[in-house]
Amino acid sequence: MDKKRVFLLVSGVIILFFLFYLIFQTRWSILFSPGELSNAHAEFDESGECRACHTRGSRLDNGKCLDCHDEIKDALQKEYGLHGRASSECSQCHSEHHGREYKLSYLDTETFDHATTGWALDGVHELLKCEACHSKDSYLLDMHECVLCHDDVHMGQLGPECHRCHDAKSFNTETYTHQTDKAPKGKHLQWSCDECHKMESGNYPLGKGVAVRYTGLDFTCNKCHEDVHDGEYGKDCAECHNQDTFKKE
Ligand code: HEC
Ligand code: HEC
Ligand code: HEC
Ligand code: HEC
Numbered sequence: 001m002d003k004k005r006v007f008l009l010v011s012g013v014i015i016l017f018f019l020f021y022l023i024f025q026t027r028w029s030i031l032f033s034p035g036e037l038s039n040a041h042a043e044f045d046e047s048g049e050c051r052a053c054h055t056r057g058s059r060l061d062n063g064k065c066l067d068c069h070d071e072i073k074d075a076l077q078k079e080y081g082l083h084g085r086a087s088s089e090c091s092q093c094h095s096e097h098h099g100r101e102y103k104l105s106y107l108d109t110e111t112f113d114h115a116t117t118g119w120a121l122d123g124v125h126e127l128l129k130c131e132a133c134h135s136k137d138s139y140l141l142d143m144h145e146c147v148l149c150h151d152d153v154h155m156g157q158l159g160p161e162c163h164r165c166h167d168a169k170s171f172n173t174e175t176y177t178h179q180t181d182k183a184p185k186g187k188h189l190q191w192s193c194d195e196c197h198k199m200e201s202g203n204y205p206l207g208k209g210v211a212v213r214y215t216g217l218d219f220t221c222n223k224c225h226e227d228v229h230d231g232e233y234g235k236d237c238a239e240c241h242n243q244d245t246f247k248k249e
């Protein structure tokens with residue numbers, strides 16, 4: 001035999017072994033599988049990658065599920081939503097090997113108690129369809145602050161935590177009690193809000209725009225009250241006067 005033939009024979013045998021190895025590997029694992037994986041994970045049946053979910057000895061490893069499902073890992077870390085409160089034993093709710101058409105995650109939207117997500121539906125929210133807040137592909141949301149779905153009409157003046165002042169019944173407040181010491185007290189509060197808080201266009205924390213002005217208001221007393229002491233006592237009238245009466249008893 002010449003060298004060329006020997007070479008072809010040897011490389012043929014090597015390639016054949018290699019092919020056998022590939023086929024054998026894949027099929028081998030399938031032999032031990034309790035059943036086909038669902039559509040979402042079907043590629044792992046095809047590639048024979050049991051270890052995507054199992055460790056050696058076929059134990060299920062929740063950490064491996066989380067390696068692929070970042071959004072769930074995130075929810076667990078932040079203790080957000082349904083997953084943030086549920087067990088990290090994924091197979092409690094997501095079984096596998098029940099065939100391609102098996103639904104990996106099941107949710108009965110009729111009986112689902114939304115409070116189990118840590119965010120109860122109340123007020124107007126309770127009357128809405130699920131689709132008003134969730135896409136049809138996923139129930140996951142990255143946050144639950146009101147600004148996720150409602151425009152900040154205050155242009156950032158009052159911060160991102162809308163729930164400090166609003167609930168889901170209505171955005172209009174019947175009564176409002178000032179929260180800062182800079183705000184007026186006493187007699188001044190007999191006025192209506194819009195005498196001091198006017199719709200203005202200008203620069204706000206969220207940019208240029210039009211909004212009712214709630215911050216950066218000048219409420220220095222001598223802006224409106226004449227200094228009857230002719231500056232003798234200085235500019236800080238509040239040192240001696242409250243906002244109900246200038247008379248001293
Ligand atoms: C996408 C993830 C995933 C992949 C990939 C996967 N499995 Fe599983 N497997 C599961 C889950 C989830 C269970 C638990 C089912 C239950 O308890 O309802 C399970 C259970 C099993 C069980 C039952 C024993 C046990 O530990 O509960 C065996 C055996 C098994 N898998 C073998 C395989 C084999 C073999 C492969 C590769 C062909 C494979 N699995 C690929 C997710 C997977
Ligand atoms: C190697 C990556 C990978 C691993 C490991 C993995 N998954 Fe998945 N999973 C996917 C992909 C890809 C999809 C389909 C696309 C999607 O919905 O993100 C999916 C989809 C899902 C879905 C949604 C299916 C649907 O129909 O809504 C669930 C639930 C799920 N996986 C649970 C698990 C659980 C539980 C484990 C661990 C036992 C696991 N996954 C392990 C990649 C993975
Ligand atoms: C208490 C039951 C329960 C447990 C435990 C649980 N899940 Fe889920 N999971 C659900 C339900 C119900 C859904 C469908 C509604 C939803 O998206 O929240 C879901 C949906 C999913 C989805 C699809 C998300 C999407 O975008 O639609 C993935 C991925 C997922 N779960 C992965 C996991 C992983 C990984 C674990 C383990 C760390 C886990 N789940 C533990 C009940 C559970
Ligand atoms: C007013 C808006 C709103 C409506 C309407 C609503 N949801 Fe939600 N839902 C949320 C918010 C916000 C969260 C996020 C909670 C969190 O991450 O802390 C959430 C979370 C969820 C989750 C948990 C997802 C996860 O895996 O963490 C499920 C499941 C869910 N909603 C199902 C439903 C169903 C079913 C309906 C209809 C019956 C519905 N929701 C109606 C706002 C809404």
Ligand code: HEC
Pocket residue numbers: 124125128132133141143144145146147148149150162163166167168169170171
């Ligand atoms: C996941 C989305 C989502 C989140 C988060 C959310 N809402 Fe809503 N909300 C809606 C939708 C959708 C409606 C109905 C359509 C509309 O009126 O904008 C609504 C309606 C309302 C209404 C009645 C309608 C109106 O304009 O007067 C109020 C009040 C309200 N939400 C307050 C809140 C408050 C307060 C928070 C935070 C604690 C909040 N919402 C968080 C989606 C959301």
Ligand code: HEC
Pocket residue numbers: 146147150151152153154158159160161162163164165166171172173174176179
């Ligand atoms: C410090 C308290 C406070 C915070 C925080 C706050 N608001 Fe308000 N909001 C008010 C007051 C006061 C009004 C005026 C109520 C009225 O006119 O009856 C109002 C009115 C509104 C209105 C109705 C405006 C209109 O023209 O009808 C909306 C919508 C609204 N707020 C959304 C938000 C959103 C979204 C957030 C979070 C980004 C937020 N608010 C944060 C106090 C607050």
Ligand code: HEC
Pocket residue numbers: 175176177178179180181182183184188189190191192193194195196197214215216217218219
């Ligand atoms: C006499 C003038 C005046 C009246 C009337 C008034 N405010 Fe104010 N308000 C102020 C001043 C001054 C501040 C502090 C502004 C600053 O921090 O620069 C303030 C602050 C606020 C803030 C933001 C900070 C906080 O303390 O909550 C809100 C919201 C607010 N007012 C709402 C209202 C509402 C609603 C009414 C009517 C019920 C009202 N105000 C009536 C002058 C007034």
Ligand code: HEC
Pocket residue numbers: 187188190218219220221222223224225237238241242243244245246
């Ligand atoms: C934006 C203009 C304005 C500012 C700023 C202002 N006031 Fe007044 N204040 C008034 C007006 C107008 C009245 C009259 C209200 C009435 O009689 O109903 C009044 C009434 C009063 C009264 C009651 C007088 C009485 O006899 O009825 C006192 C006290 C008072 N202010 C103190 C203060 C003090 C202290 C400050 C500073 C912290 C202050 N005011 C800032 C406009 C202002």
Ligand code: HEC
Pocket residue numbers: 221222225226227228229233234235236237238239240241246247248249
């Ligand atoms: C060091 C304390 C002090 C300071 C600061 C002060 N006042 Fe007075 N103020 C008084 C006293 C004391 C009276 C007299 C009370 C009386 O007549 O019963 C008075 C009386 C008044 C009166 C009522 C006069 C009347 O007869 O009814 C007014 C108006 C007044 N002050 C405005 C101001 C203004 C505006 C400022 C700030 C620019 C100011 N005060 C700062 C101590 C002070």
